[in-house]
Each structure stands twice: as C-alpha cells, then as structure tokens.
Amino acid sequence: MAPSKTQIANAFKASKALGISTEEIRPVLRDLYKSFHKNWEHIEADNYRVLFDRYFEMQENKGEVEKRDERPGKAVHLAEGDQVSKRTGSSFELPLKHSTHSGNVQFPRHVASGNGRVHPERASAVSLTSHTNYFMKPKNEGSTNDAIVSAEQTSMRRPGPMNGAARIQRPKTDSNGASISREDKKSIIYKSDITKSTEKVPISLVDDVGIESLPKFNYIPQNIIYQNANLNISLSRIADEDCCPDCFGDCLSAAFPCACARETGGEFVYTPEGLLKEDFLSNRMALVREPDKQPHVYCQDCPIERSKNEDMPEKCKGHVVRRFIKECWRKCGCDMQCGNRVVQRGISCKLQVFWTPQGKGWGVRTLEVLEKGSFVCEYVGEIMTNTELYERNMESTGSERHTYPVTLDADWGSEQILRDEDALCLDATLHGNVARFINHRCFDANLVDIPVQVETPDRHYYHLAFFTTKKVNAFEELNWDYGIDFDDEDHPIEAFQCSCGSPFCRNINRKGKRR
Ligand SMILES: C[S@@+](CC[C@H](N)C(=O)[O-])C[C@H]1O[C@@H](n2cnc3c(N)ncnc32)[C@H](O)[C@@H]1O
Helix, strand or coil: CCCCHHHHHHHHHHHHHCCCCHHHHHHHHHHHHHHCCCCHHHHHHHHHHHHHHHHHHHHHHCCCEECCCCCCCCCCCCCCCCCCCCCCCCCCCCCCCCCEECCEECCCHHHHCCCCCCCCCCCCCCCCCCCCCEECCCCCCCCCCHHHHHHHHCCCCCCCCCCCCEEEECCCECCCCCECCCCCCCEEEEECCCCCCCCCCCCEEEECCCCCCCCCCEECCCCEECCCCCCCCCHHHCCHHHCCCCCCCCHHHCCCCCHHHHHHCCCCCECCCCCECHHHHHHHHHHHHCHHHCCEECCCECHHHHHHCCCCCCCCCCEECCCCEECCCCCCCCCCCCCCCCHHHCCCCCEEEEECCCCCCEEEEECCCECCCCEEEECCCEEEEHHHHHHHHHHCCCCCCCCCEEECCCCHHHCCECCHHHCEEEECCCEECHHHHCEECCCCCCEEEEEEECCCCCCCCCEEEEEECCCECCCCEEEECCCCCCCCCCCCCCCCCCCCCCCCCCCHHHECCEC
C-alpha cells in the first residue's frame, strides 16, 4: 500500500534528526520503495533501519568515504571537508563528594537517605573517547516524487535511529532555521545496540547534541554478584507452598489464582495483556507522592545509619513499607509464557539512550507508545553489600567518578538487625543495563520502581522493576523519582541541581542556594 503523507514525513523526520537532508534521503527512499515492491512496512521496520543502511552503503560505494579509525560499525561525516570538532570530557560530570564530616567517613547520599527509597544520584564520569569513521557528503539529488515533497513540508524534527555507530554533521541550519557556522557544527553519535545483543531487543544510543563521547560501562542484562553479598539461590529454599508445581501453561487463565498470587492478596497483579493492574500501581504511586503519610518500619540497627557512622549510628529514619510482586519461577509448573512472569522475560519495548538537552547527561526514552502499567526494564547492576559499595566509592576518591547505586531496602524493616552481607544494593557504575541512564523526576515521573521477588524468597535480594505510571508517548523521556530530599542540606553528599522540569520539583525552592 502507498505510504500516507504522515508516513513519508516521518521518514524525513527520522533522517533529518540524523543530519541527512530530505534531498539526500529522497532518492534512496524512492529506490527502496521500488525494490520492496511498494511495501512501505519494510522501510518503516525497526525505525527505518533498512533505509539508513542503504543510505550509508551508498555513500561507501560512491567511494566518497574517508575512514578515520578501526572501530567496527559504520560512522559517517557528511560535511564537505569539514572536521567534527573534538570536545573532551562530559558536561554532566558531577564530582561525587567523598567528603569527611567531622572526621567521619561519610556514605553516599543514595544509601544514606534513610527513607526507604532508592537513590542513584551520582552520574559516573564517563570516559569519553571518540572512535569514528568520517565520510564525505554525497552529491545532492533532485526531487522527483511529489508525494514525498509535500509530506516533507509537514514534518517535525525528531531524532531517529541508524545502523552502526555513526557521527554525522548536523544540518546547516538550526531548529529555528538560523544558519550554523563552521565552528558551531556539531556531530551526531549513534550506536545501534548498546546491549551487545544481550537483550531480546536492541537498545540504540544517540547524541544529537554532538558531545562526541560514549558512556563507558559494561552492559549486563542481569544482576551479577560482586563479592560478599549473601545470596543463596537454590530450589530447595523455595517451599512447596511458595510456588505452584501443579500448575501448567498460564497461571492467569486458571480457575483460581495459584500460591504465587498469595503474596499479593490472592490476586495476580498482572492483566492478561501483561500490564500492572491499576490498584497495585496506584498504591505504589501514593508511596512516591506522599511518602510521609505511608506506614514506615524502623530497624533497630539501621544499615544506612551504620554506614554513615559506624561508631555512633543514629536512629533509623524508617523505611516505607512497599508491596512486592511475586512471579512464578523454575519450581512452578507453568511455562515461560505464563502471565505471572513479566519481569523475568526481560525488556521487550523499544528504548533509546539519548543525550538530554537539559544538562542531565544521558537519559532514556521510549521509541514507541507505552500503555500505563507496562513493564519497561529492571535496574541491573552488581549486587554488593553496603560496605563494599562504601569501599568502592572511597577508592574512587579524587577521580571525579560518579556512581549509579540503588539500595535494596524494601524489606529491611522486617528485621531488627541486618547483617552487612544481607544489606544489599545494586551498583550499575561499572556493569549495568539501560536503567542506569534513567534520570530523576520529582513526584510525577512516568516510571515507578517496584520490588519483584523471583528466584528467592529471601527479600534481602529482589529485582527492582520499572513500570509506567501513565501512558507514555513515543520519544518521551522515561524518568523515575529517586526520592531525593533536596532540603537535606546537612547531607554529606550534595544532591545534583535538579532539572527535571516537573511543576512539583522539590529542588525549586533551593535553586540558587547551593552551587
Ligand atoms: C543514574 S544517573 C542517570 C543517568 C545520567 N544522566 C548519565 O548521564 O549517565 C544519575 C545522574 O544523572 C543526573 N541526573 C539525573 N536526573 C537529573 C535531574 N533531574 N536533573 C539533573 N541531573 C540529573 C545526575 O548527575 C545524577 O547524578
């Protein structure tokens, strides 16, 4: 079927975001359309991957390319003779303050918050290297397709994907139509899959601001134990009453909810479509919006306070009581497609890491519409004890390194005394997944984190899963509320200056006070 004007406009829009002008992409689009026997779906698939593949292939074939390094993947520079200006360092680097307070070694803020929330507040210093091949701009080709011309006039600017790591000169005018001087020209960086094919779906990365750098970390799709974390995963620890060995197929379609639903009051929390049910979601969102009004539990010897000051720990500030989801697992009789196995099946939506224009560093956006209650991803990192995290951060003193940890404290209140090897956190600084790029937004974030029990009934360790709190449109940035108390001026670790843009930003009052 012939594409609609909007479909054609969208193709131009995706190209433009990569610095490819309509004139350049139009002939490629036209040829491809013909070769696909007018099947537009093939062109649109995977965010125009085939279109951009063909475009860059053609550039290479024209022999107008100039390779600059040995890095695998394609990289292009479309300017005639222009060099992409090299910038070093990352503009979002915020030094982690390993400050000592009254001589005591202080613990990073995210662990020391004491409000039962998780706080990945520090961005890691990404080591920025550029490994790029630059290509020359192809000759412009004239327009011959009226439908494509008129559709282009209605197009909007939006970033889009491209195959291979690429660096392209931006268009010669900025978004307001003003011309960009030779010096102002920036480059786009693109990587088609940061997951190294470890996820079911590729996750691309794009920087259309032109910072010329890639974040340095190792992508892992599942948590891994760093060293001392007490994590014993064995089937023998799962009692028969804590699983459903007699089930088969899909537990959600059984006449009665099985034992795995006991945790959530005898009802599964997922709908047959795999969405989180409304009441479970709203209960969790109330905790985010009004944490002080929610029930708290208090540990006798709080690991957070102990971390802050081992000799004279303060009283536990309390942990918000949070409801867990319990998913079926290996000892259960159901299959992998069972509706009570959502988080463990991994990421299935199209995500993209992008460089945020608001100075928040990298962020994550969805490339497709996400319905309310959709599972997006879990927070993956190294499972470590609080002490290990503390030591790791101490070792990095002076190196301007930021960290990406969250505390797994959803169940700390149920025990009076928690051993260090049981007080766990996830650190995604060195090894992590796409969630390490999700930025903070105060109160009205479109994601919420929910503890999920999968392979062990021991709640010191659990999965931290992100679900959408509302319908999220394609290309919207994903964010969650880290639960930072921006007014906590005595805190040893200075919180970042929040640029979340929320009308309820908790940092608004203190803007200008610090920094
Ligand atoms: C878990 S990382 C998120 C990814 C990060 N932006 C990056 O570039 O890797 C947390 C860090 O991102 C930055 N950040 C997150 N949310 C922010 C916000 N609302 N305003 C300003 N900076 C933010 C802060 O530097 C924070 O320490």
